[in-house]
Amino acid sequence: MFVASTLFVMSTSPSAADPADPGAAAVPPPPWRKAARPSSRRPLSTGAVVEAALRIMAEEGLAGVTMRRVAQALDTGPASLYAHVRDKQDLHELMLDEVFADAPVPVPDPGRWREQLREHTVAQVRVLLDNPGSAEIAMRTMIPTTPRLMAQMDAQIGILRAGGMTPEEAGAAGDLLALYGTAFAFEQELHGGPGQASGAEDAARRIGEITGYLRSLPEGVFPHLAALVGGMAPGRGDPMRHFEYGLDAIIAGIERAAGRESGT
Amino acid sequence: MFVASTLFVMSTSPSAADPADPGAAAVPPPPWRKAARPSSRRPLSTGAVVEAALRIMAEEGLAGVTMRRVAQALDTGPASLYAHVRDKQDLHELMLDEVFADAPVPVPDPGRWREQLREHTVAQVRVLLDNPGSAEIAMRTMIPTTPRLMAQMDAQIGILRAGGMTPEEAGAAGDLLALYGTAFAFEQELHGGPGQASGAEDAARRIGEITGYLRSLPEGVFPHLAALVGGMAPGRGDPMRHFEYGLDAIIAGIERAAGRESGT
DNA sequence: ACTTGCCACGAACACCGTTCGTAGATAGAA
DNA sequence: TTCTATCTACGAACGGTGTTCGTGGCAAGT
Known part of the structure; x- marks a missing residue:
């Protein structure tokens, strides 16, 4: 029937x-x-x-x-x-x-907040990089409304609070870290090439073009840029190294900004 | 004829x-x-x-x-x-x-590099915010190939070099600042609403929804988040204030990272 | 047994970026 | 001047896109 x-x-x-x-x-x-x-x-x-x-x-x-x-x-x-x-x-x-289904949600430990913050942020970015395309979504979403993303955000703010920050400071710092992490992952997947897109090839071609253009220019037009492209290779090294440079800078800056106001 | x-x-x-x-x-x-x-x-x-x-x-x-x-x-x-x-x-x-046609291109002044760096970055972000939509382009472009953008980048690196950084340090720091500035402007124009899009309204609705959702949850599910949304208004204050908080943090971090290696 | 509400889905709408082929204009050669 | 070659403008079309509408069958409530 x-x-x-x-x-x-x-x-x-x-x-x-x-x-x-x-x-x-x-x-x-x-x-x-x-x-x-x-x-x-x-x-x-x-x-x-x-x-x-x-x-x-x-x-x-x-x-x-x-x-x-x-x-x-x-x-x-x-x-x-x-x-x-x-x-x-x-x-x-x-x-x-x-x-973010199986990304760990750390429980804040006041004695270890710096390491925890670093590890947590790195882990989040790693999730984004492991799932090419997700960073673009994250970039365009920014305000999380789904449970797992809210859990991640809650944990992050918890860690910052455990570091002694006020809610306002923790909010600002969390925003900054999330913005940096998301933007970094997005940039990576842009010209890192998600397997299918011409990302890597395109990026290589572009910096080839730009190098050639700089060389063709009369000396001293873009002196600092010219000095830079010399020692630059397209996809050298672990992108994570690059990320962690910025992350450490930001964490240090955050800590300093918080200390300046709260006196610790 | x-x-x-x-x-x-x-x-x-x-x-x-x-x-x-x-x-x-x-x-x-x-x-x-x-x-x-x-x-x-x-x-x-x-x-x-x-x-x-x-x-x-x-x-x-x-x-x-x-x-x-x-x-x-x-x-x-x-x-x-x-x-x-x-x-x-x-x-x-x-x-x-x-x-970026009439954005100023500063000439590096070693005695004032910190202020210059700050001012230049702020000016760049202001240009992006003044032209809603441009930040999205910048986000998706990242590697500049047009003359005016290259001039901006050259000036930025020049300022960092004037601050005593090596080319590698200046490159990393410049990347970080550009990423932050672009991402920040993009986020702003996302839920700041470029006049026509439902941006602002949409953002307000979203944080309304999220607040209600958090309140509806049993106490202590997302404790840190819940503590945060209480003191949060949708579009309070100048977004630039927010940006400069992060900018100062990053500049401080950059300086520290450079000093750590070069010994100054 | 009948009604009601819901899920699946074919068809269509209003767009989009881009390419193709051709007609007109223009510049160079003879 | 006249012929030819090159370039610009552009109508038409191709192959996509997200989303809505209306219908038809199924299952649960009465």
Whole structure:
């Protein structure tokens, strides 16, 4: 019964607009084989949509995550997704939340707050870098509304409070660290190349061009820049080293700013 | 003479393709009036395209800057733009360059490098904030290839060198400052609302929602976050104050990192 | 058994960036 | 001057995009 009616709809759907249709439709599709396919489990929950979207992002980058592409992966049409996801933006935020699914949520330890802050921030950035595309979402979201991201933020502020900061100081410092971490990860995935995009190649070409241009210029036009490009290689070293340079600078600055006001 | 030949060509061009054409063509187009329109000044240079694009960005945000929209503003078709601009990305970079047209390029003064660095960075961010949409371009560009942006970067590195840093230190510090400035401006324009977008309203709604959600939770789930939202208003104060907090922290950190290695 | 609400989804709408081919203008050569 | 070659402008179209509408079948409440 179920199968039959389904098949009926499928085979006649083009002519469904024409109720008075005899058997004249081009080849009455004998679909014995087909029967199994449409009834083969279609849960199609929010979770399934997010999961499919994440898989696509991992393989084809964030730009590959289109509603049509996700729908196709779940073999259905794009309209079906909107029952489980409000927007594309909403889908993005759910993806970001899922990405942080197994990131640890540290409990603040006053005696170790500096190390904890460093480790926590590094861990967050590592999550973003491990999931290319997620940093772009994070950049565009900034105010977290999903539970896991709120837990991360809460932990971070907890650590800063454990370091003796006032709520205001902790808020400002947390903003700064989150902004830096997110922006850094985004920049990395921009010209680090998420596997598929021309990122790395493009970046290399660009700094090649810029080097050539600088050399072609009369000496002393951009002297400091010219001095720099000499000792520069495109993708040298662990990006994390670079990140930690900035992180340490920021933490030191934060501490100093807090100490200046609270006297410690 | 000129006019006559122009008219001749125009009036006969349709029938030129069909040599065996009698007088039957639908109204042999008498184009006296027409002659003035196509010749009515259409320079359509790269500069004009960029200028139109910037005007649109100011009025409708970066999302409003579509090739079709820009073409319409110059009343032509989108295809015409591609003679003066390689890409949409190319157009974006030209726009960003133009935005920095009258930003001052400081000459490094060793005795004042800290103040200079601060002022220069603040000025750059102010330019981005004054031109909503530009920060998003800057965020997505990162490696400058246009002359004015290179001049800005050169000056910045010059200031850092004047502060006694090695080229490597200056490069890292410059990266960090540029990343921070760009990301900050982008975040501001995200939920600051570029006049047209729902930015501010959306941000307010979001922190309203999040506050309500936090209150609805059993006490002590996100304790630090809950303590924070109490003393938080959506758009309080000058965003620049916020920026300068982070900037001072970063400059202090940079200085410390440089001193640590070079011994000053 | 009937109604009601919900999920799936085909079709369509209004856009988007970009390319192709052609017509007109212009500049250089003869 | 006249012929040719090169360049600009641009209408039309291609292959995408996010999102909405309306319908049709299913399942649960009454």
